[in-house]
Amino acid sequence: MTSFQAPAWSVPVLIAAFVIFIGLVIFYVIKSRGIRRPLFAMPYTAWVALFTVIPCLLIAYYAFTDAAGRFTLDNFKSFWDSDYEMNRELIEMGMDPAELGFGRGTVNVDTLVYSLWMALLCTVICLALGYPAAYIMADREFRLGATIVVLFIIPMWMNFLLRTIAWMSLLEDNGLINNFLASIGLPRLRLMYNSGAVLMGMIYNYLPFMVFPIYNVLNKMDLKYSEAAMDLGASPIKTFLKVTLPLSLPGVVSGITMVFMPSVTTFFIPRVLGGGNTEMFGDLIERTFLTANNWNVGSALSLIMMVLILLSLGLLRKVDPEGEGEGML
Amino acid sequence: MKKFLQRFYIILILLFLYVPILVLIVQSFNAGKSRAKWEGLSFVWYEELFKSSAIMDALKVTVTIALLAAVISTVLGTLAAIGIYAMKKRPQALMMTLTNIPMTMPDIVTGISLMLLYLFFRVDRGYWTMLLAHITFDIPYVILSVMPKLKQMNKFSYEAALDLGCTPGQALRKVILPAVKPGVVTGAMLAFTLSLDDFTISYFTTSPLVQNLSTLIYSQARKGIKPTLNALSALMFITLLVLLLIVNRRTADNHPVKS
Amino acid sequence: MADNNVSRAEYVSMEEQPRLITLNNISKEYDGVTVLDHINLYIRKKEFVTLLGPSGCGKTTTLRIIGGFETPTEGTVIFDGQDITNLPAYKRRVNTVFQKYALFPHLNVADNIAFGLKLKKTPKDEIARKVDRMLELVNLSGYGKRSVESLSGGQQQRIAIARALVNEPEVLLLDEPLGALDLKLRKEMQLELKSMQQRLGITFLYVTHDQEEALTMSDTIVVMRGGRILQIGTPKGIYDEPKNAFVANFIGESNIVPGVMLKDELVEFCGARFACVDEGFGENAEVDVVIRPEDIVLVGEDVGHLTGVVRSVLFKGVHYEMMIEAGGILWKVHSTTMEPEGSRVGLSVVPFNIHIMHKMEEANAK
Numbered sequence: 035m036t037s038f039q040a041p042a043w044s045v046p047v048l049i050a051a052f053v054i055f056i057g058l059v060i061f062y063v064i065k066s067r068g069i070r071r072p073l074f075a076m077p078y079t080a081w082v083a084l085f086t087v088i089p090c091l092l093i094a095y096y097a098f099t100d101a102a103g104r105f106t107l108d109n110f111k112s113f114w115d116s117d118y119e120m121n122r123e124l125i126e127m128g129m130d131p132a133e134l135g136f137g138r139g140t141v142n143v144d145t146l147v148y149s150l151w152m153a154l155l156c157t158v159i160c161l162a163l164g165y166p167a168a169y170i171m172a173d174r175e176f177r178l179g180a181t182i183v184v185l186f187i188i189p190m191w192m193n194f195l196l197r198t199i200a201w202m203s204l205l206e207d208n209g210l211i212n213n214f215l216a217s218i219g220l221p222r223l224r225l226m227y228n229s230g231a232v233l234m235g236m237i238y239n240y241l242p243f244m245v246f247p248i249y250n251v252l253n254k255m256d257l258k259y260s261e262a263a264m265d266l267g268a269s270p271i272k273t274f275l276k277v278t279l280p281l282s283l284p285g286v287v288s289g290i291t292m293v294f295m296p297s298v299t300t301f302f303i304p305r306v307l308g309g310g311n312t313e314m315f316g317d318l319i320e321r322t323f324l325t326a327n328n329w330n331v332g333s334a335l336s337l338i339m340m341v342l343i344l345l346s347l348g349l350l351r352k353v354d355p356e357g358e359g360e361g362m363l
Numbered sequence: 364m365k366k367f368l369q370r371f372y373i374i375l376i377l378l379f380l381y382v383p384i385l386v387l388i389v390q391s392f393n394a395g396k397s398r399a400k401w402e403g404l405s406f407v408w409y410e411e412l413f414k415s416s417a418i419m420d421a422l423k424v425t426v427t428i429a430l431l432a433a434v435i436s437t438v439l440g441t442l443a444a445i446g447i448y449a450m451k452k453r454p455q456a457l458m459m460t461l462t463n464i465p466m467t468m469p470d471i472v473t474g475i476s477l478m479l480l481y482l483f484f485r486v487d488r489g490y491w492t493m494l495l496a497h498i499t500f501d502i503p504y505v506i507l508s509v510m511p512k513l514k515q516m517n518k519f520s521y522e523a524a525l526d527l528g529c530t531p532g533q534a535l536r537k538v539i540l541p542a543v544k545p546g547v548v549t550g551a552m553l554a555f556t557l558s559l560d561d562f563t564i565s566y567f568t569t570s571p572l573v574q575n576l577s578t579l580i581y582s583q584a585r586k587g588i589k590p591t592l593n594a595l596s597a598l599m600f601i602t603l604l605v606l607l608l609i610v611n612r613r614t615a616d617n618h619p620v621k622s
Numbered sequence: 623m624a625d626n627n628v629s630r631a632e633y634v635s636m637e638e639q640p641r642l643i644t645l646n647n648i649s650k651e652y653d654g655v656t657v658l659d660h661i662n663l664y665i666r667k668k669e670f671v672t673l674l675g676p677s678g679c680g681k682t683t684t685l686r687i688i689g690g691f692e693t694p695t696e697g698t699v700i701f702d703g704q705d706i707t708n709l710p711a712y713k714r715r716v717n718t719v720f721q722k723y724a725l726f727p728h729l730n731v732a733d734n735i736a737f738g739l740k741l742k743k744t745p746k747d748e749i750a751r752k753v754d755r756m757l758e759l760v761n762l763s764g765y766g767k768r769s770v771e772s773l774s775g776g777q778q779q780r781i782a783i784a785r786a787l788v789n790e791p792e793v794l795l796l797d798e799p800l801g802a803l804d805l806k807l808r809k810e811m812q813l814e815l816k817s818m819q820q821r822l823g824i825t826f827l828y829v830t831h832d833q834e835e836a837l838t839m840s841d842t843i844v845v846m847r848g849g850r851i852l853q854i855g856t857p858k859g860i861y862d863e864p865k866n867a868f869v870a871n872f873i874g875e876s877n878i879v880p881g882v883m884l885k886d887e888l889v890e891f892c893g894a895r896f897a898c899v900d901e902g903f904g905e906n907a908e909v910d911v912v913i914r915p916e917d918i919v920l921v922g923e924d925v926g927h928l929t930g931v932v933r934s935v936l937f938k939g940v941h942y943e944m945m946i947e948a949g950g951i952l953w954k955v956h957s958t959t960m961e962p963e964g965s966r967v968g969l970s971v972v973p974f975n976i977h978i979m980h981k982m983e984e985a986n987a988k
Contacts, residue, residue: 040483048484071521071531075446075458078439078502082461085499089476090464092483167376170369182373189380191603192387195562195580196596199588200383203390210386238379299469302562306584316471323475323567333479336472347467451653519724522691525711526718527738527789537737541728 038103048084055080093340096333109334116141142318142335149315150342152229153297156236157244160293161286163237164244168285171245172252179253186242198235198306205231205307227309235303243292251285252278287350295343315339384600391593408594415591417579422595424490425559425575432497433555439498440505440554441547445539447506448513449521462503473500474567481568489573496568497558504557505550512546513539556603639666642825643688643793648697650683650849657683658694659849665793665827670819672828672836675846676872681829682797684846688827689795690714702792716793717786722802723778725770731757731781732766738789756784759818776807783815793825800835812838833873837861845869866979870912877918877953881911881978889978892949894927896971900978910979915943915956917975926968932961 059076100106112118116139121131131137171179189197204210205225212222225231259281263273301316313321319339322332391409395402412418447458465473477496481488517523520542524534540547562577569578580592643665650658658680665671673681686692687699690711699707706714717738725734732753739749757763760780770778779799786794796815800808816839819826830836836843837857845853845860853865864870867878881891886901891911903909923929930948937943941956948969961967 039485042485045484045486071449072446072451072454074442074535075444075450078443078446078506079458081439081499081502082458085477085480085495086461086464089473089480092479093472093476096479163376167373170373173369175366176369178373182377185377186380188604189384191556191560192384192600193560193562193577193580193596195577195584196387196588196592197383199580199584200387200390203386204383238383241376241380295467295469299471301471302581316469319471319475323478329479329482332475336475339469340472343467343469517720517722517724517727519720519722520726522689522711523718523720523724523726524737525691526689526716526720527785528712528741530712533741538726541726 038099038101052080052084093333093336096329097337100330109330110338112331113142113334113338115139145313145318146315146338148312149298149300152233152236152314153294153300155233156240156297157290157294159233159237160241160244161289164241164289165248165286168245168248168252171249172255174257179249183246183249186245190242194239195302195306198239198303201231201235201238201307202226226307227311229308229312231307232304232312232314235307236297236300239303240293240297243296244289247288247292248282248285251282255281291347291350294346298342299339387593388597388600390590391597393590396590408590409598411589412591412594412598417574418576418591418595421574421576421579424493424573425577428490428494428497428575429555429558431494432501432558433551436498436501436505436554437547437551440502440550441509441540441543443502444506444509444513444543444546445535448510462506465500466503466507470500470561470563471567474564477564478567488568488570490569493565493569493573493575496564497561500561500564501554501558504553505547508550508553509543509546512543516542639668641665642667642669642702643827644700645684645688646698646700648684648687648694648699650680650687650692651695657849658687660697661849661851663844663851663854665825667792667825668823670816670826670828670839670841671844672830672840672842673844673846674830674833674836674872676831678848679846680849681831681844681846685718685795685797685827685829688793689716689718715791716795717789717791718795718797719779719782719786719799721797721799723782723799725778725781725785727769727771729770730766731762731768731770731773734770734781735766735785735788737785742789752788756788759787760784775802776811779803779811783818787818787822787824791824793827794819796826796828798830799828800830800832808835815839837873843873845872847872863977864912864979867910867912870977870979875915875954877913877915877951879911879913879951880981881909883907883909883978887973889976892928892951894949896927896976897973898976898978899973900976903978903980908981910981912977912979913953913971913975915954916941917971918953918955918957919970919972920955920957920959920961921968921970923966923968926970928969930967930969932963932965932967935960935963 056077059073062073097109098105098107100108108118108122115121117131117136118139120139121136124131124134124136170176171182173179202209206212207222207224207226209225211225216222255278259277260273263277264270268276298314299316299319300314301320304312304314304317315335319332319335322328322335326332389401392404392406393400393402394405394407443458447455447462450458468476474496477492477499478488480486481492486492516539520538521534524538525531529537560577561575562581565575566578566581569575571582574582576592576595580588583589583592641664645661645663648658648661649656661680661684663684673684675681683692687694690706690709690713693708697707698705701714701716726737729737735753735756736749739752744752753766754763757765760783762777762780762784765773765777765781770781773781779802782799783794799815800811803811812835815826828836828839840857843853843855843857843860844851847868853860853869855863860869861873864873864876867876870876870878879891881889883889883900883903883906884895885905886903887898889896889898889900889909889911920926928948930946930953932944933947933952934945935942937960938956941958942960944955944957944961946953946955946967946969953969955969
């Protein structure tokens, strides 16, 4: 199945347009005798137009057209009912899919729900593991905070695919953990190729993104707030719950953003650690594009993904309108 | 007691992060091919690494793309940051929103949108399309590293330079660039490492004929990774570590602690 | 409508100097908002001119148009007989001392001062000589190697002045240069700047919202409001003869009361008639009457033009400030002698100290 593409002459036209644009900018610079600073952003503006705006519009374009380039909503119907096209063909042939035992194909929606559920679990566990870690690192008496931050960053330099694959050697039926269990006389466990393994791989990859923003906010927080709370008679636990925790909320929010967003769209980890039994939404999009070669439905799925992301971002922004917790990668 | 618990917890978390890496490094010295069984120390995988043309090609692609993307995105991004900073409110807000799009969009959507761009315009995917994609996702990081430095700058520095006789170009070189240099360096390093490590966007914007390390690893993941790749990433890991130590040393020397 | 072509009849001291800068009908709009509304102004050689007004009055925009950082929407800037309206900043023979100084943090003190000279490819030994002379001028000899961030606010401010002056500009523009300094340092710097200006014989165009600063330093004060010029004159001229209630209020403290000009040299307010020296308002014209607090003399209860009751007394160091209710109005009175609260006093004003002004139009008072 192929989809509508730009005619072959479009690339030279595009290049010509770019050259003309640059020429106009130069002309304007010469005419206005000297560069005005906003013009420094011109090359980037052209870049954004070509490599960000047009690609986004293309996704929208393909999502709302069929293979022949006509407007349609079928791609979204195909999201809701993954067998939509097959059922439609059956109806066109005069058969009733329900009679033949074909119902709605729920694969796509199920995958989305599964992805959201996994991402939620991953975010909650990262928060539960990461907040205490950040809290300890920001403790004034602990003193090693800055060093630990570096220790958190260093693993990220190793290719993330390899790091994920390395878990295979640990979790396999004949892996290190099972060998260890066997050597002390315990039964081997099935650790790989299930949701648990995928979840662990996700936590492993995204945990630092939860720790950094929370640590940042806690570390910058003025001690005088908690001291004032104690002075006013709050117990250490009350102080934490009523003062420190609310004040660290911006960090928590950006931590959640930075973990939840990528984990919804994870698309490598499930393949390696889940062994294909645990497809997530990212895998589904990739498969629709590259295996089924259906750009239209693939674009519709991507669009749905983007809308979900934007909605949750908007929701999170409401809690942290300043985006305070951000600023560290 | 509190201190002990704190340390214990942090050590557990770090262990979780480092165990796979240690496993990986240990495997690269394993004489056998098995992932779980130790068959003796050997450097056989390191030797094979340099003989494997696929890996060496991928390495070349990865490093040259990371370097080119870092340089180009740093130049474009720094200029863009300066320009956007000087814009009026509304165009500035628009440009910042557009800059944030690739950062908030999931990698997979960015990758697919770029793939659609190339498919739509019938551009064959390969080295150059991958480079363009890398520049695209690097620039926002450069802009966001340079912007805070511009904001910290005295509002009138640029005008002061013009006032003292600089042409706008001279003002850029003599006043603005020195002031934002730390941000530019951070941005460049960020761009380089992001590009080095990228898998998802590269995967969608290149052809199977031109692979970087990530896509090579991916294509091998199903068949089972050869320990040569472990050897390579162990080497790269150590290189980066040493580089960072040198950079840290140098910056520490340049800024002696004020007493 | 406000009179923008304000005459300078009262202004004499600089009369013999030629005009250096002329602003013809300058207007400036930002996104449809008028910031400057047809400004006409000229500045003479060696003159110390202050643009004075509340924030948002257009004084800084005027300065930036002369410096070349803004282009006017309308009108022309003439410098030494040449139209420089579209000349970029770096080609103008003026230099600026910026708010918060804008010293370059990556350069040391000497390199900051030498910045403009290096751009002009001045020989090295000459740069060194000029920098040293400038450091001497601003009393910071020996600070050349220091980093600018290690200097105090006052010192940074002096370096900013030195950095501008070393280029030997014909006009030095100063945009609230003392705004970040504490009161004592401000006073010192005011005198220092004034004497520097007189020694070097350079034209200064100074922007401030501090009326006291303007009165202390200027040859000429330009009072601005809402993008217009309200009055131009010498400090004394403006203080003694404010053109309207806004100027009177902005320059020093004033009692402003409504009155009726019965005929030339006779005004009625608070139910009493007063002799004054103003003429030409016509008969029975409604006017504003301005009397400075220090110009009201306290006399015996039955001798004054008005009789009142002291409502409050504040000690201000040199004088007492009393609020006295008389003729239905609360008068602010400065006096070196104190009358106790509640006592009855007589108020008297000599004709020369009664200033009559046209009622200010609302259009102007935005």
